[in-house]
Amino acid sequence: MTEESNSPMTDTDSTTTGPLVPEDITADSPFTLPGFFDALSEGRLMAARCTECDTHLLPPRPACYGCGSRAVTLSEQPRTGEVISYTSVNRPPSAFDQLAPITVAVVELDSSARLTGRVAASLEDVAIGDRVELRVCDPEAVDIDPDFDLSYEEEWPIHVFELL
Structure with a gap:
């Protein structure tokens, strides 16, 4: 495991849009705690952002705890x-x-x-x-x-x- 320098927050591509149905959530999904820690061990601090209400979800989750929407995307966060x-x-x-x-x-x-x-x-x-x-x-x-x-x-x- 290595320490990484600060990297600017960038939205990832559409392939990291949150699961729209619960069946799409897997154990290694980046929208779960294991997925969050996998990214962290690679030096990436990831958060989800709700595209409906702009709430940040850190660690990422498959649905917004602000409005309940499943329209979430991943982005790397500054350290x-x-x-x-x-x-x-x-x-x-x-x-x-x-x-x-x-x-x-x-x-x-x-x-x-x-x-x-x-x-x-x-x-x-x-x-x-x-x-x-x-x-x-x-x-x-x-x-x-x-x-x-x-x-x-x-x-x-x-x-x-x-x-x-």
Whole structure:
């Protein structure tokens, strides 16, 4: 897994238009969590965008949670954004115990899509409005306990925001 540089948000071609019927959704679809993490492990941060109401869906989903439409498309997102909310998690899930306390933030990416993730900084060092950049890494490099992974999560990368 490699870190990629920022890439501009670009809509993908029509072959990545969301499934219009539930039967079109497969386990490896880019509109599912496994598909999202597959793209992330390749260095691409993907989001869906509803073509009806312009809601960003990150991670991507096959239908808009704003208006219910299945008219969604995929686009690559920038890795930079701004902290809009943050907190400290003192009792994280077991796999993250050794990292506690964990600073978690909601980040509005430069595309206006929002993503929640861990910030590689202490709570005292983070503020609303801070600029951050997403870094993708292997779970072993972050010292996450693999014994707590579900079988389908074993290959999923971890995303961490770093202060700029």
